[in-house]
Amino acid sequence: MLEGVTVGVLGGTGAQGRGLALRWAAAGIPVVLGSRDAARAEAAAKELVDLLADFGTPDAQVTGADNAVCAARSDVVVAAVPWEGHSELLALLASELEGKVVVDCVNPIGFGKTGPFPLDVAEGSAAQQAQAVLPGSRIIGAFHNVSAVVLADMLQTEVDTDVLVVGEERADTDLVIALAEAIPGVRGLFGGRLGNAGQVEKLTANLIAINRRHKTHAGIRITGHGL
Amino acid sequence: MLEGVTVGVLGGTGAQGRGLALRWAAAGIPVVLGSRDAARAEAAAKELVDLLADFGTPDAQVTGADNAVCAARSDVVVAAVPWEGHSELLALLASELEGKVVVDCVNPIGFGKTGPFPLDVAEGSAAQQAQAVLPGSRIIGAFHNVSAVVLADMLQTEVDTDVLVVGEERADTDLVIALAEAIPGVRGLFGGRLGNAGQVEKLTANLIAINRRHKTHAGIRITGHGL
Numbered sequence: 001m002l003e004g005v006t007v008g009v010l011g012g013t014g015a016q017g018r019g020l021a022l023r024w025a026a027a028g029i030p031v032v033l034g035s036r037d038a039a040r041a042e043a044a045a046k047e048l049v050d051l052l053a054d055f056g057t058p059d060a061q062v063t064g065a066d067n068a069v070c071a072a073r074s075d076v077v078v079a080a081v082p083w084e085g086h087s088e089l090l091a092l093l094a095s096e097l098e099g100k101v102v103v104d105c106v107n108p109i110g111f112g113k114t115g116p117f118p119l120d121v122a123e124g125s126a127a128q129q130a131q132a133v134l135p136g137s138r139i140i141g142a143f144h145n146v147s148a149v150v151l152a153d154m155l156q157t158e159v160d161t162d163v164l165v166v167g168e169e170r171a172d173t174d175l176v177i178a179l180a181e182a183i184p185g186v187r188g189l190f191g192g193r194l195g196n197a198g199q200v201e202k203l204t205a206n207l208i209a210i211n212r213r214h215k216t217h218a219g220i221r222i223t224g225h226g227l
Numbered sequence: 228m229l230e231g232v233t234v235g236v237l238g239g240t241g242a243q244g245r246g247l248a249l250r251w252a253a254a255g256i257p258v259v260l261g262s263r264d265a266a267r268a269e270a271a272a273k274e275l276v277d278l279l280a281d282f283g284t285p286d287a288q289v290t291g292a293d294n295a296v297c298a299a300r301s302d303v304v305v306a307a308v309p310w311e312g313h314s315e316l317l318a319l320l321a322s323e324l325e326g327k328v329v330v331d332c333v334n335p336i337g338f339g340k341t342g343p344f345p346l347d348v349a350e351g352s353a354a355q356q357a358q359a360v361l362p363g364s365r366i367i368g369a370f371h372n373v374s375a376v377v378l379a380d381m382l383q384t385e386v387d388t389d390v391l392v393v394g395e396e397r398a399d400t401d402l403v404i405a406l407a408e409a410i411p412g413v414r415g416l417f418g419g420r421l422g423n424a425g426q427v428e429k430l431t432a433n434l435i436a437i438n439r440r441h442k443t444h445a446g447i448r449i450t451g452h453g454l
Contacts, residue, residue: 114420115420115423116419116423117422118351118422118426147451160450161450166433190436191433191436192342192432192433192435192437193341193342195344196342196343196344196345196429196432196436198345198426198429199425199426199427199429199430199432199433200426200430201426202425202426203427203430205423205426206391206393206418206423206426207449209417209419210416210417210418210419210449210454211451213417214451214453214454216452216453216454217452218449218450218451219450219451220447220448221447221448221449221450222434222437222445222447223388223445223446223447223448224437224438224441224445224446225443226441226443227437227441227445
């Protein structure tokens with residue numbers, strides 16, 4: 001299902017984007033890191049290639065480009081950008097993202113004196129906001145609850161989490177489930193229609209609260225007979 | 228921590244309330260089922276006592292009463308009521324609930340042609356709505372994602388799920404974590420302040436989507452080193 005698929009990662013120089021890119025490249029998937037600054041993206045790509053060479057993947061295919069070139073060159077594009085500026089950044093890339101699956105993993109979360117809290121989003125969720133500004137793309141929500149710290153740590157050979165994948169079309173959610181399962185240890189699960197993205201995004205605030213209380217990097221698993 | 232604690236379950240004749248009551252009574256905790264109709268609550272209590280006698284607990288302490296008596300007689304009160312009418316029901320019990328921990332496990336979820344979806348709540352969550360109408364009580368959110376079907380099935384000796392417990396005061400969240408862990412198999416985890424209740428409530432919509440796709444009764448586990 002992933003054969004011939006190049007994955008672009010907008011915000012690929014951020015912690016979440018880099019971590020996902022690292023794991024996909026380690027799985028042999030060609031990845032294009034995107035950034036506002038092409039030079040920063042190229043530098044980050046070189047770092048990942050060097051790191052992967054040290055971990056037994058001498059031929060990792062990671063390149064860097066500005067966000068527009070990243071979007072244009074990729075078959076599936078992951079938005080791992082900050083919540084601040086999320087809709088503006090995506091709107092600028094509407095033509096490059098036209099007709100493509102865009103995987104939104106953005107968490108609208110604030111940090112106050114008493115800890116993390118969910119931010120109100122007029123559209124209901126970052127993913128629904130993305131769909132509103134990218135009517136020609138097919139938005140899938142996924143990878144919200146995966147620890148960037150665990151992704152970055154190649155000594156953790158298995159990433160102990162499920163990825164809830166929300167979206168409208170079965171073919172698209174299946175593709176993103178396959179992307180999730182390209183990361184060792186991860187299981188992808190369909191988690192409902194796009195209208196159910198918001199609570200998955202915001203659940204990251206609960207995981208951050210757990211991280212602080214227990215000095216860990218939490219993930220989630222879904223239990224149930226037959227899963 | 229639970230010694231001498233009687234648990235009241237408002238909506239104790241509904242599936243979620245009955246299931247929780249069953250498991251707590253099986254653990255030796257005195258439970259009062261509440262209902263609008265005292266006779267229905269008494270009948271449901273007798274059913275649970277009979278069921279527990281068949282499962283090796285001949286001395287289960289389950290009684291039934293109308294909601295106001297249930298609230299007055301109990302030390303901790305669980306609101307397992309329908310989202311419809313949630314705030315009105317709690318507001319009527321404000322004096323009986325004064326000074327007590329009220330555990331809200333209500334999920335504001337709708338069901339449409341394309342599946343379950345989260346409902347907008349002006350206060351942010353059912354738990355925050357409860358806190359708004361019960362300023363003299365201390366609201367804790369918990370037990371949102373526990374399958375009523377699994378709770379009811381005493382042949383499932385272990386309930387394979389974590390319970391995220393959200394609230395303001397450590398002593399109260401610790402008490403509710405202890406209530407969660409009175410159910411075999413369940414782990415309770417502090418999941419953030421009360422402002423983080425909404426996404427835990429609404430995550431039940433994702434679990435219902437998973438149930439439908441996979442013909443299961445899903446729960447969640449939190450992963451992470453040291454948990």
